[in-house]
Amino acid sequence: MAQPSDFGYGMEEQILRAEARKFFKDTCDELRLMDLVAGKTDPHREPECLWDKKAWKKMTDLGWTTLAVPERAGGIGMSAVAVATLVEEAGRAAFPSPLISTINATYVLSACHTKNADAALAEIADNRTAALAVTNRKGSWSSSDTDVSASHANGVITLNGTAWFVQDARKADFFVVAAGSNDEVGLYVVPADASGVTVVPDAIVDLTRDQAHVTFEGVEVGPACTAADPGSGSLALELGLPAVLTMVSADMCGAGEWQLQTTAAYAGKRVQFDRALGYFQAVKHPIVNMMIMIDSARSLVYNAACAMDHEPEFSSVYAHMAKAAAGDMAAFCSGRSVQYHGGMGFTWECFVHLYFKRQMHNQVLYGDAAHHRVKLADFFMGPPRG
Amino acid sequence: MSENEQKDSPEQSSFRKYCRNWLSGHVPLPPAFRLPQSAMEIMTQEQMDYLCRWQKSAYDAGLVGCDYPGEYGGFGRTNCQRIANEEMHRAGTPYFPNVIALGMAAPTLFHHGSEELKKRFIPKILSGEEIWCQGFSEPDAGSDLANVQTFAEKKGDNWVINGQKIWTSLAMFASWMIILCRHDRSDKYKGLTYFIVPIKSALGKGVDVRPLIKMTGETGFNEVFFTDLEIPDSYRLDKVGNGWQVAMTTLLHERGAGPLITPTAGGQTSRSSETTYNAMTLVDLAKKSDRLGKTAADDPVIRDRIMSLVIRQRGFMESLRRSRVKGLADHPMRIPLQGKLVMSELVQDIAALALEIEGASATLFIADANAPAGGAWPLAYMNSFGGTIAAGTSEVQRNILGERVLGLAKSK
Numbered sequence: 001m002a003q004p005s006d007f008g009y010g011m012e013e014q015i016l017r018a019e020a021r022k023f024f025k026d027t028c029d030e031l032r033l034m035d036l037v038a039g040k041t042d043p044h045r046e047p048e049c050l051w052d053k054k055a056w057k058k059m060t061d062l063g064w065t066t067l068a069v070p071e072r073a074g075g076i077g078m079s080a081v082a083v084a085t086l087v088e089e090a091g092r093a094a095f096p097s098p099l100i101s102t103i104n105a106t107y108v109l110s111a112c113h114t115k116n117a118d119a120a121l122a123e124i125a126d127n128r129t130a131a132l133a134v135t136n137r138k139g140s141w142s143s144s145d146t147d148v149s150a151s152h153a154n155g156v157i158t159l160n161g162t163a164w165f166v167q168d169a170r171k172a173d174f175f176v177v178a179a180g181s182n183d184e185v186g187l188y189v190v191p192a193d194a195s196g197v198t199v200v201p202d203a204i205v206d207l208t209r210d211q212a213h214v215t216f217e218g219v220e221v222g223p224a225c226t227a228a229d230p231g232s233g234s235l236a237l238e239l240g241l242p243a244v245l246t247m248v249s250a251d252m253c254g255a256g257e258w259q260l261q262t263t264a265a266y267a268g269k270r271v272q273f274d275r276a277l278g279y280f281q282a283v284k285h286p287i288v289n290m291m292i293m294i295d296s297a298r299s300l301v302y303n304a305a306c307a308m309d310h311e312p313e314f315s316s317v318y319a320h321m322a323k324a325a326a327g328d329m330a331a332f333c334s335g336r337s338v339q340y341h342g343g344m345g346f347t348w349e350c351f352v353h354l355y356f357k358r359q360m361h362n363q364v365l366y367g368d369a370a371h372h373r374v375k376l377a378d379f380f381m382g383p384p385r386g
Numbered sequence: 387m388s389e390n391e392q393k394d395s396p397e398q399s400s401f402r403k404y405c406r407n408w409l410s411g412h413v414p415l416p417p418a419f420r421l422p423q424s425a426m427e428i429m430t431q432e433q434m435d436y437l438c439r440w441q442k443s444a445y446d447a448g449l450v451g452c453d454y455p456g457e458y459g460g461f462g463r464t465n466c467q468r469i470a471n472e473e474m475h476r477a478g479t480p481y482f483p484n485v486i487a488l489g490m491a492a493p494t495l496f497h498h499g500s501e502e503l504k505k506r507f508i509p510k511i512l513s514g515e516e517i518w519c520q521g522f523s524e525p526d527a528g529s530d531l532a533n534v535q536t537f538a539e540k541k542g543d544n545w546v547i548n549g550q551k552i553w554t555s556l557a558m559f560a561s562w563m564i565i566l567c568r569h570d571r572s573d574k575y576k577g578l579t580y581f582i583v584p585i586k587s588a589l590g591k592g593v594d595v596r597p598l599i600k601m602t603g604e605t606g607f608n609e610v611f612f613t614d615l616e617i618p619d620s621y622r623l624d625k626v627g628n629g630w631q632v633a634m635t636t637l638l639h640e641r642g643a644g645p646l647i648t649p650t651a652g653g654q655t656s657r658s659s660e661t662t663y664n665a666m667t668l669v670d671l672a673k674k675s676d677r678l679g680k681t682a683a684d685d686p687v688i689r690d691r692i693m694s695l696v697i698r699q700r701g702f703m704e705s706l707r708r709s710r711v712k713g714l715a716d717h718p719m720r721i722p723l724q725g726k727l728v729m730s731e732l733v734q735d736i737a738a739l740a741l742e743i744e745g746a747s748a749t750l751f752i753a754d755a756n757a758p759a760g761g762a763w764p765l766a767y768m769n770s771f772g773g774t775i776a777a778g779t780s781e782v783q784r785n786i787l788g789e790r791v792l793g794l795a796k797s798k
Contacts, residue, residue: 005393006711014713264792278794285784287792292724295708296701302714303704321697328694370690373697377689380696381669384684 007306008081017085023062024093027055030351037096037207041348047201049170049210051096060127065099068106068243073121075106080243080308084250084301091254094358096208098129098171103247105130105176108240109227112187117227117236120174120189131172132244133163133190133214134237141241141366143178143185143234148216150179150186150230155223159188159196159216167365169199169212176227177216178237184230187237194219206361207354242319245366246304249319249326252362253298255355256329259337260290262352266341277340286336293329300325317379320372327369330359394469401452401466405473408447413479414440423662423769425485426555427606434517434559437483441514449474450482451512458496459509486556487511487518491564491582494636498580498624507562507582519585521551521565521610522633529782531566532574532630536612538567538581545569545622547583547592547615553776557595557608560585566633569626578629582621585610592616602768640777641726641786662766665695665736668743675743675758682743695736702728720791727783730773737767 028036037050059065068083069075083103090099106124109117124130136147148161159179166175175197177188190197196219202211228236264287267278277283304318334356338345345352363369377384394402417436428434444450449470454460482488492511495504510516527533536549547567557563563583570577585593592615597605624632669692672683682688702724708714709721740763741748752761774780788794 005707007708007714009711009714017713260792264794267794276795278788278792279797281781281785281797284788284794284797285781287794288784288787291720291787291792292728295705295721295724296698296728299704299708300697300701302708303700321700324693325697325701373690373693374686376693376696380666380693381672381683381689384686384689386680386684 003306003310007302020089028093047203066125069125073118074125080305084305087247087250088254091251092258094208098168101131101168102129104244107243111236111239112228128173133166133175134178135165143237146178148179150181159219162215164213170210181230185233186230187228187233189225206357208358242315245319245323249301249322252326252330256294256333259333263337290333297325297329320375324369324372327363334359402469409477425483438514441482445513484514490636491518493639498632516561517559519557519560519563521563523553536567538569547612551610554610555607575630576627580623580629580632665699668692734770
């Protein structure tokens, strides 16, 4: 299979982008976002979970949370390119919501191809929210590293252990948990309110998301909760990973574009030495470099998304490229956005720290740029010897 | 079928078949002598003759000027030049020698020339029978192009040209030059007027071409001196005082944004398969290179840096693809105006990393029998500065992007 030269980005995607941009502008402009998430400044405050449930309800009414759910499970089943378009716009608004965590869970469940996984997808199609609980204490999402175990006895599955770095955990109705049985890993659908499940919030930098570690103490679930049997969970996770990387990268590109436009606008109006800041090439040229890095990352995101739709055998390589480019881009754009807002950029009052922190979070989520370059080097050059 | 073929219109599809068929029997044999990396570095008459013969045969077959109107020597097709270019690339043909004419002179004439000039000059640009060069830069007008001082004085119905142009590629082969002149010293921008002037037929009669030696030791560009060269007013493009606007059209094409507004005249400007332009070639180089007893390909730092370049290269390729998609391109000039800047810096960084990978052997230049890759990498690295300086330095490109695309205040 080959990719269409236009990424499969057509009229539907254009309309979706226009509607999404308007929706986020109307429901989550910078002032509202600031009011919503930045009310408390104390760095020692209790971890919060701040999001606009009314805006979320409006979004679910539009059907956007089910775009990625296959039609076989009652979803809309749009292309990954369309989903990336939506996620990019959500990133541009730094929208606090379980949108990305639910979409990521959706792609992993879709890769399971089991009746039980499809039943969980049907719940997402019915506007329930989900999050992946697959990462261990050290931050590895490699399935064999999971800190959760599953024991099977008499038709009951008992989960024990802790999943770490669970995204938007307090907004999730259920978790997709990677758990090991002997040497094999399965994926299990566990309601957030199941007995024995405890969500312990992490105190994180990012104000636009929540994160937690989730402990499972003798959590008993029935066989219908097995989305992927022990032995097939690893493959499902692996197949879902390109989508996860691509969608996180799409969020970063949207946030990066906000950083670029906001910084360029400020450089246009802030006057020093009788000149707008943007007159000075020490400021102008790095702002142009922000744009160049965003464009490269964004093009790689659409290439990776299009590969998911048309060329799945390459989606993993392209997703590594996208996340590597997005990681470097986000680090650079965040740094420049604060620096060129000067003293104001260093304050809580200025909006730029909201995006700076979201990007910090995004950069390390599912591997930073250097990690993905290692993966690419192994692919293109073979593993290193010695 | 490739992704491009799937999108072909019926006209493009049948034209593609025609090109493929013609090319199957007409790709010239490689010459006995070495060809340079691009047309801008053509040094000898035999290189030029070989490449001109190829351009003429491709033109006669209808593979150049596909989308130009018939009255200007073109073939009146719709969006078919891209097809011809893809098929020529696929067939591994040589490049065309008349790059400045095809890429800059033809579109500038197309937008600003009189009917008479278009009919007289565009056909021989397409066929390659007349080579063109570009007279923009001067010793005191580089990045500050509008500072050109070469003077055009009106004398009756004619103009008299005096002054000096510099960094003029292909001038030693050129029949004609597009030239930006000053007719009025009192106004920096409105004092500029744009002409075409004869070169070959005026040598020793008002025009003098002297080659410049590049830092690599190769020739390739020139100084061109004008002493009382008289030309008719009919060689003027657009109005007196509109030279800057006409020059912007030329530069738009030079910097890669041309296909948005003008039929593409045709051809690849360089061998894009050229190894020194491709980050993936560093993978093989690293496997063959020994660094202090360890293969470079096993060095994690080298691996990381090669992958950074591979990603940048792929990213720009995908950006070019994205720039053609409605709704995914943002500002229409945003990606096209990055082309020259991003590619020239990428090519430079690829060559620089190649030298690091080669280690001590990077000292060996093209005349050394032990030089890896025949000394191509030190040569490519030095030549890469032609890319980041010519046609507006990287610094000027960043000004243009900041000002035109992001609306930042104009830097002096």
